[in-house]
Amino acid sequence: MKKLLSGNEALAYGALRAGVKVVSGYPGTPSSEVIASLLEMDLPGTFVEWSTNEKVGFEVAAGASMTGHRALCTMKMSGLNVCYDSLIGVAYSGCPGGLVVFVADDPGVSAGMCEQDTRGFAVMSDMPMLEPCSLQEIYDMTIIAFDLAEKIGGPVFLRLVTNNSQSHGTIEIEEKIKPADSAPMPPYDPAKYTKAGAAICMQQHRDLIERLELSERYIEEHGLNKLALGKKGGLGIVSVGITNGYTSEALDRLAAAGIDISDISTLRLIATVPYAKKKIDSLLENCSKVLIVEELEGYIEKFCYMEAYKNKFDVRFFGKEDGTFSRIGQYDALLVENGIRSALDMPRTDISLAEPPERLCAARPIGFCAGCPHRGTYMGLEKGLNACGYKKTDVFITGDIGCTILGSCPPFDILWTELSMGASIPFAHGVAYSGIPSPVIATIGDSTFFHAGVPGLVNALQHDINMLVVILDNGWTAMTGMQINPGTHQEFQKTNWKQLDIESLVRGIGVKHMWTVDPYDANAMAQATEQALKTEGLKVILARRECAIQAARRKVKYPQITFSPDSCVGCKKCINVTGCPAIELSGKIIAIDGMQCNNCGLCTGVCPTKALRAAG
Amino acid sequence: MNEHFDIYLVGVGGQGILTIADIITLAAVDKGIDVNFFPTKGMAQRGGFVKAQLRLGREPGSYSPSISPGGSDLIVSMELSETLKAVRYGKPGADYVILGQRWQPTAVMLGKAPYPDVDQVIGEIRGAGGVVHYLDPGNMPGEMRGNLYTLGAICAHSKLSEFFSKEDLEKIIADRWKAVAQSNIETFRAGYSAPTRTA
Ligand SMILES: Cc1ncc(C[n+]2csc(CCOP(=O)(O)OP(=O)(O)O)c2C)c(N)n1
Ligand code: SF4
Ligand code: SF4
Numbered sequence: 001m002k003k004l005l006s007g008n009e010a011l012a013y014g015a016l017r018a019g020v021k022v023v024s025g026y027p028g029t030p031s032s033e034v035i036a037s038l039l040e041m042d043l044p045g046t047f048v049e050w051s052t053n054e055k056v057g058f059e060v061a062a063g064a065s066m067t068g069h070r071a072l073c074t075m076k077m078s079g080l081n082v083c084y085d086s087l088i089g090v091a092y093s094g095c096p097g098g099l100v101v102f103v104a105d106d107p108g109v110s111a112g113m114c115e116q117d118t119r120g121f122a123v124m125s126d127m128p129m130l131e132p133c134s135l136q137e138i139y140d141m142t143i144i145a146f147d148l149a150e151k152i153g154g155p156v157f158l159r160l161v162t163n164n165s166q167s168h169g170t171i172e173i174e175e176k177i178k179p180a181d182s183a184p185m186p187p188y189d190p191a192k193y194t195k196a197g198a199a200i201c202m203q204q205h206r207d208l209i210e211r212l213e214l215s216e217r218y219i220e221e222h223g224l225n226k227l228a229l230g231k232k233g234g235l236g237i238v239s240v241g242i243t244n245g246y247t248s249e250a251l252d253r254l255a256a257a258g259i260d261i262s263d264i265s266t267l268r269l270i271a272t273v274p275y276a277k278k279k280i281d282s283l284l285e286n287c288s289k290v291l292i293v294e295e296l297e298g299y300i301e302k303f304c305y306m307e308a309y310k311n312k313f314d315v316r317f318f319g320k321e322d323g324t325f326s327r328i329g330q331y332d333a334l335l336v337e338n339g340i341r342s343a344l345d346m347p348r349t350d351i352s353l354a355e356p357p358e359r360l361c362a363a364r365p366i367g368f369c370a371g372c373p374h375r376g377t378y379m380g381l382e383k384g385l386n387a388c389g390y391k392k393t394d395v396f397i398t399g400d401i402g403c404t405i406l407g408s409c410p411p412f413d414i415l416w417t418e419l420s421m422g423a424s425i426p427f428a429h430g431v432a433y434s435g436i437p438s439p440v441i442a443t444i445g446d447s448t449f450f451h452a453g454v455p456g457l458v459n460a461l462q463h464d465i466n467m468l469v470v471i472l473d474n475g476w477t478a479m480t481g482m483q484i485n486p487g488t489h490q491e492f493q494k495t496n497w498k499q500l501d502i503e504s505l506v507r508g509i510g511v512k513h514m515w516t517v518d519p520y521d522a523n524a525m526a527q528a529t530e531q532a533l534k535t536e537g538l539k540v541i542l543a544r545r546e547c548a549i550q551a552a553r554r555k556v557k558y559p560q561i562t563f564s565p566d567s568c569v570g571c572k573k574c575i576n577v578t579g580c581p582a583i584e585l586s587g588k589i590i591a592i593d594g595m596q597c598n599n600c601g602l603c604t605g606v607c608p609t610k611a612l613r614a615a616g
Numbered sequence: 617m618n619e620h621f622d623i624y625l626v627g628v629g630g631q632g633i634l635t636i637a638d639i640i641t642l643a644a645v646d647k648g649i650d651v652n653f654f655p656t657k658g659m660a661q662r663g664g665f666v667k668a669q670l671r672l673g674r675e676p677g678s679y680s681p682s683i684s685p686g687g688s689d690l691i692v693s694m695e696l697s698e699t700l701k702a703v704r705y706g707k708p709g710a711d712y713v714i715l716g717q718r719w720q721p722t723a724v725m726l727g728k729a730p731y732p733d734v735d736q737v738i739g740e741i742r743g744a745g746g747v748v749h750y751l752d753p754g755n756m757p758g759e760m761r762g763n764l765y766t767l768g769a770i771c772a773h774s775k776l777s778e779f780f781s782k783e784d785l786e787k788i789i790a791d792r793w794k795a796v797a798q799s800n801i802e803t804f805r806a807g808y809s810a811p812t813r814t815a
Contacts, residue, residue, distance in 0.1 A: 245681075353744055362720070362730065
């Protein structure tokens, strides 16, 4: 059956075709739609969940796999950093049920965070990593990944990039297969499932290497890597995953320009790890020049250099080491075409314009949505700092991941750092030890708090750190597209999932000084800030109000604010202080865009002439 | 007729630019033409830069989703200033269908940052060898949806018409939102026959 699907949806359907029993993971662009799409389906016998973080998600999937079921775990590249400790442990132990770890990389950084190449993790953990290119290949390789994982008895990576995970097209899919309802008891096998002792650990290391060799054979037998040898002594091209498409297109472009490409040898790899040693050696033996096309880091390239050295092949390489390609950014067909041209000593295709057209483009910084509760939190925080005699620039405030980080953008400009999920609290803790002449404050969103904020708060509490933690609780994992988290209202939790309450959690671990405020009341937030800064020890402010976008989707209505144009003196204070995109200039006075305004009321609190007034 | 056709679309979140790409995608599926639609949405907030890349009629599996610089046959923009981010991707001779709406960032609104005028944008496109079809947003009736209006103009002024007729696209639009089919078709037709500025 043909279906119009995105790359991530294709992966989800592939997992269903493979009879997956458990799918767990944590949201992160560009990986989120796998679980998001599965949660919309009725899947008897399959468990799908948003886990608290990627480490937890991975461990859940690994547990299911230990009993022989097939399991999938999903995450963005940053998530792999989070779960790696457990992942490498399972890689060494192995697991009987097919365990597939889907990770999405983001070359070119369309979603933020480090531009890292997760293939490095596959190298380090000796785990096979399949890298499909086209949408159909994503579906097909997902099914193969489960089979491969089961054949070798260890976990397998599936790696996509933003480009193909977010693309949509038609894909041929087959009926899903329902997983078994139960499983037998797994064998009691501490030598496999614990790390208790050197002998056990080194045996596991031996087994791990053997599994990688098995996977190399599997890939060879299934013909997943494709070698096409051209003229002896000619040019060879190695590409992998997404760059297979760029390379095909580059060759088409050259052919269209009348260049004879029939002599060129190509090796199209489905995987970087395991290195396709046999096929790479054949290519190097056949060619005098070899171009290696891989985005980000030069893993295959380095392997090729090593093979050429070991086998005394006389090959000239073109890739990152000689500067043909960059380690930064996303590739395209033109870039690859020019790589081939330089390897063939031909003039490059030059499409550069006299001056970059973007120089005239208006800068478009992102900011909070109209009605965003985080706006009120930062407005109130600043007001509270002022009341204590500080300018906002005098105070060290860490930020964290999510919409909450937009407090680092104008007009707030109040957050100093953004590191990784949950880091805001320990980072501030460290700064609090330093003796800088400023109060220390950490800010963190609700999903991020559950993800990795709790250990940092426990640590700060135990060590009695004098700092303020502001938790911005909008009830959703918002920035990644509104996923459910443990704090999401019960009404939106799936079937038997349960809502947890951040306030009880924080009080429960023993935080004595805590204020819960509504960020739409900036004065209440300011007062809580003032009181907190005058209190010694660890303080927590919980600023709680639902994300405006989600509230609007379910048609929550707030009482209407009023605007009296006659009273507006055009001071623009509302615009300068709130930065709300619903406020526009209309001649000398302002106007409210009724399509965007949700009547949060924050602007009414700053209007000096009461032209903007709260309801009632 | 070209066997393949690449389209680069730009705008800001909230304008509905992705819907244009969506409809062309559905039209392609309907006709059995291979299609890859790659949207880049940015964050959850409205008002940020949005782009989409559509590749039609290529051999499945023989390409990747990104269009190379200088590779698009058609550029579509619904925001005047953002048009400039697409110029690098147009082929010489590419059609540029632009609805000149202005979504001014706060700094521009407050007079603290510049915003390009229509002549500057057209000048850049012509410098890249592009063919301009500029729609003045003032001509568009206020109640109409800019994206379907723009799609009408695309159908009238670009070689996309070699792949899909006006009727092909109208059929998809009518099927997509049955309740408002009539007014949507009217919007599409208004864009189809809207006057365009070419220089
Ligand atoms: C380790 C890791 N996993 C996932 C992400 C992706 N991510 C970016 S923002 C975000 C949402 C954070 O939600 P929350 O803390 O509730 O803040 P909100 O966006 O709702 O304000 C996520 C999951 C990431 N950056 N790093
Ligand atoms: S998506 Fe929600 S939390 Fe994020 S900026 Fe918009 S209103 Fe705020
Ligand atoms: S009430 Fe004011 S601050 Fe709130 S959304 Fe409306 S215009 Fe923006």
